[in-house]
Amino acid sequence: MLHLTLFLVFGAVCLAGAINLLVQRHPINSALSLVAVMAALAGEYLLLGAEFVGAVQVIVYAGAIMVLFVFVIMLLNAGEEERTRGSHIALLIGVPGMLTGSLLIAWVLLHHSGTEAVGIGALPGPPKALAQLLFHDFLLPFEVTSILILIAILGSVVLAAKPEPSQEKEN
């Protein structure tokens, strides 16, 4: 019972944050609602017994990535969104498509709704088991992602750097 209630509470916060992200016009508001969504999701993870993931979610996702987002919004001084005519296609085809997809998924899920319940904290194992898995079976992806991060760092530094001073002097 408690499990269900907690699930519903966190779920409601998630949904509210997601819908608020869509509705808000200023990106900073959207960013803050996203933070709320992530926090709620961390709660969901804890309910499922994935403590490590929940912690990482808060630290990395909400703590680092969203902070980065907020930095950029403030750096660029993004204002309220203008209402420009964009593309018809997005509204004509994209939204119905998305609706179709989600409704279908919902339908499938409801058809197979006879699944067994997930207990609270159902996931086995301490972080130690996770680390075993990560550094034994998934070592290659781990190393590759570290290289990926390295490349991402380099790339973002290069992309976001100001133009060379010598070029500026010439201009």
Add this chain to the structure above:
Amino acid sequence: MTSEANLHLSWIPLLALTGATVNGFFGKRFSRSLVAAVALAFCGAAFVWALVVVSRFSFLPEPVYSEPFAQWIQISGFHVEFAFFLDHLSLIMLLVVTGVGFLIHIYSVGYMWDDPSFYRFFTYLNLFMFFMLTLVLANNYLQMFIGWEGVGLASYLLIGFWFTKDSAASAGKKAFIVNRIGDFGFLIALFLIIQHFGSLNFTQVFDAAGRLPMETAGAGTMTAVGLLLMVGAAGKSAQIPLYVWLPDAMEGPTPVSALIHAATMVTAGVYMVSRSHVIFERAPMALTVVAIIGTVTALFAATIGITQTDIKKVLAYSTVSQLGYMFIACGVGAFSAGIFHLMTHAFFKGLLFLGAGSVIHAVGGEQDMRKMGGLRSKIPWTFWTVTVGTIAIAGIPPFAGFFSKDEILWKAYQSNWVYWFVGLVTAFITSFYMFRMWFLTFFGEYKGDADRHDSHGNDHGHGHGHGGVHESPMVMLVPLMILAILSIIGGWVGIGGRFEHFLAPVFQTGVEAAHEVEPHSSMEEILMLVSVAVAVCGLALAWLLYVKKPQLPKQIAEGMGSLYRAVFNKYYVDEFYARLLVKPLLLGSTNILWKGVDQGVIDAALDGSATGANEVSDSIRHMQSGNLRSYAGWIAAGAAAVIVYMIWVGTR
């Protein structure tokens, strides 16, 4: 029925073909004399070898000789081979074709000397000889058909020899197309023969046909075959209704008219009908049709000949008329009489055409008889030889035409007096218009203008303003003289039924002759006198109208009014055909085939596919709009599609 001796028959057509090939490939580089020498050498060699073959043939035990050459079609149960075949009938044709052909080759050297396409002419001429010899020496219908088509081709090439002239090119096309209609009938006849007899070989077909009974009901396979063969013969030999190409064919050079449209190609139809006599004798209805066609054509063409003013057209209609005679003969079963007339006709009609060519050459290219006259003293050699030809064709003894024409009339009388009567009337008309031509050309005052230097005629190479009316060179006159001699003595081989006896081995197989060869009966002698009298009456009438009282023809013409005009315009047959057949065909092929199918379907399909590709890519191009949100929209839609698919597959 092969004999041990090898007569090398195949050399005869092959010599002609070699001449054509040599002149065709290399003639452009040769000098005129060399081209002429090559052409004459090969044609002459063919003629000489033909004589050798004939003499050797006479020593063979059997009057038939067959010489296989190569295999052609070999399907189970159906064989066709290339082989050469000689019997008395093809012997006569062989000698006529090579002999008269050789003489005309010699004549052409002189006639075409000034023509820039000299070598091309002789190439085509030799090619024609090759095909005609293939036709005559064939031992099966398919090889004959090759020759048949080939002479049609050569005729087209030669009629349209001066192809830069519109009328000549059109005349060539007309000849070929009308011929093709006849060939269609011929082909269907061949198919019927194959279906019925399983072979196209003459001996096999005629042996099998000989065992069939007569078809008296007027229907049946033999009748069908006979009628269809007659369609082919009508096309090739210019009978009603497919004669319209022959007068137009006079656009070609005169030696062509002489060789092809008088002596040889047009007689191919008669030869084919005679060769197939076994089939025809089993189908009396077909024979009747043949006779009727021949009769009507003879009279019809003769009436048109009365009013023509172009000297070559007169001779063209005369040819059609004389061919009608040959078909009358075949139609009443007197095939040997038809072949006899074929032979004598080759002599005197070839002579007449060559003589006309000589006249045209003399007056610098003018072909209208109203602008001639009084040439008797200026071109005496031509005059005398043409006179011989005219007397021969009119049927006055002892010249050749009398014997053959009389033979036909006698046999026609024995069958049905109507044929005889129409033939008699036609003989009268023939005599009349031939002597009319004679008088108009050679007598009276010269009305032309070749004496002045600005004459330009129809015949291309003859506007050479030599200055004045002049006699032709010897190279043209010698063939005329030889043909004149032949026109005199050529008929004597038929005296006393010798000709018929000669051809008896050919025509006596199958149904026994409808009547035996009788010695002269008194009826026959009376008829002979009647026909001579009629010919003389024609001469007299012509003399009256064109020498004694030259103002009469005009008055008669005006008096007859529309009848005269109808005859003068060839009974409007060409216009009728144009309205009935040509115009709808042209309309149909323009609107349906060209605009409808070619442009509408084929071109449209190709253009349409190109345009379609263009339009499709044009519309798809807008997908790349640079707009991020539309990309997102497409991605979402695509993802939805994938999800749908996976669910669908998953739930199956």
Add this chain to the structure above:
Amino acid sequence: MVPLHYYLVLSGILFACGVTGFLIKRNIITIFMSIELMLNGVNLSFVAFAAHWHALSGQVFVFFVMVVAAAEAAVGLAIIIAVYRTRETLNVDKVNLLKL
């Protein structure tokens, strides 16, 4: 006891919201945030299934997804900054020079 499909429905809804935001929003940063939302929804689904099947590799996968999301966010924001420098706008509809 919460049935599995509740988690999946929540995950689906989050994903759908992410897609909708991607389609509707005009500010590029907001679009990026919608992408992050999508990724989060997927993460939830992974963890739910991992719990359902008692398999730890689901969590490991979430781990990798987060790493990639971080990298992608960093690079993407760098690109946004670079685009802002030249185009002076954050409106996606105005950045459409790459068209045929």
